[in-house]
Amino acid sequence: MNLELRHLKVVCAIAETGSVTKAASALGLAQPALTAQLQRIERTLGGPLFERDRRGARPTALGELVLARARVLLPAMKGLQDEAARLAGAGTAMSQYRFGGVNSPILGRLVHRIAADQPHAQISTYASWSVDELSQMVISGRLDYVLSGVCGDATPSAEFGLTWRAVAVDAVFVMLPEGHPLAADDEVHLADLGTERWVAAPGDGCFGDCFAAACARAGFTPRKVYETDVRGCLDLVDAGEAVALCQATFRPVAGLVTRPLAGAPLRWRLLLGWHPDAPAARIAGRVVDHAVSAYNDSLARNPGYLAWLTRNPNFGAQQMMAA
Template sequence: MELELRHARVVVTIGTAGSISAGAQELGLPQPSLTAQLRRIERAVGGDLFVRSRSGVTPTELGARLVPLLADLVRRADEVMAEALAASGGPLRLGCTEWTPPALRDALQAALPDTAVQTRTLNPEAAVEAVRRGALAAALVPRVPEPAGGVPGGDDDEPALGRALIVREPVWLAVPHGHPLSARTSVGADELTELTDHAGLAWVRSSQDHWFRAVERRVLGGSAPGRVLHHVNSHQEAMNWVRDMEVVALTTPSGALPGVSLVPVTGGERVDLVLLWRGNALPRETPRTLVDTVRAYYCDYARSRPAYWSWIRDHRGEFGELGRHLPQPVDTSPRPEFSTRSAATQR
């Protein structure tokens, strides 16, 4: 096997992350896949690069010589790609799942005034594949909460991807305005089937091949509760059915539409919204700009839905990734009262 740039990125990521498991998480790859890649790379260079232990990895004598050289190779490759992108004036293409709000595209363009921004809506698997192939520079995709977890990965020959968590969205119940459940402050995940059986709720569920199907199965179980009137292929279609047909559905808050009320589901699932990018296709600072812009946009969206923004404020510990975009907690501790007697004494 000949050593390639993608192999250098794998080694550098493992070294920087401090462990194979942390490196796999950062690259969006299954840990066994990354372990197999590292073994092939080590065979190609003629020896082990890291000593594995329960606490992580440390460079071997060979690794101490080669890892800095590989890191310099990755840095120089990034500089070449940044210069090439600037010289070509080509657009930055970003994919989104479900739908792409025009305001999000405008926010990205404002954050990158010297780069033309193009957006595209497609399903998560297609978005990840497009980033791997270079058809997209980055993609905003949900992390499907299957037991194995993780963003859909590729095989061992695919280039490594950068990734950053934007927000961990709760999964809530969507009901029509005025529905009896809309007055609830929350509903337990374990109540949904019982409520359906006693209240005769009608549902819309995701189609078999839609990414949200796995989320519904985790919350509702393998069998469909009550009556399922329709299977949808997008959150927007589901919300239209909730609004117009007096049915209920599960959704993330960003998938809701006007005309629909959201009820928090306690003890439910969360969906990780993740930004992926092809490491050698963007200037070094661009991923940071994208991440910060998308997080700021998400908070602006949440503010437009007071009930959800209030929930975020009350559960800010669960939204730590939004960082500085969250409101600072109000200091409610009592302040010392001003004493006129002490002031007079001082005079």
């Protein structure tokens, strides 16, 4: 048997988890199949790679040698594959647009604008709650652009080396059922929501910490925070079980209202990201323009927020502002 990269991944998985059973689960394999594969690897290399007992699996001296080489080879091969994917498309015109989005309020309108501008372009979308996952997909050449949001002045992790541009800066509103005592107010003070239960959609980033800090400044700790998908958030608010923070551009369904928080204690920046060495970078300015136009399209259908923006000019579209 010739040793392959997939075999090195098996050895690394066993070492990282400390157990053949756990490694099999992590790799999506049955334990007997992984055990048989490890035995074939060990025969190829001429000796046992792990000492195995009831406490788990620990590398032998030979295993440590193989691991040392594998931890150099595997990242190097991954880097080669990522660079090759970007280079393969570097000489071709952008005939496809692959967008990843984290609960983005403008993705649909952005796709519509690009499709109208380039009717023959292939456009695809991918949704995730994790901006890190989407950034990794851009690095590996599986996505061209990421639409994401961050709170306040935060930026996504610099670990992935993406270029980010701000499309818009929005205030964060609160969503209430129509029958809520504060639903008739023009704006709501966060301190007046101190006894409420809350609901939020999942996601990475620091928004949860920013929300907790804003509540602390308002003099309370959130009583309860449910976590569910967007549909679940709407259901819990509609049932009167919770209130929710929401993007100001969100148009609520019947029975729900959105209201600005007094003083705008929370802000949300909508960002577009891409890899600076990928073909997508060459036309990123045009895509940012489309994204800003898509954002403004969303405002046209939200007269309440448009009126709020005229009184708060520091918010709204931020065309080509560096993130």
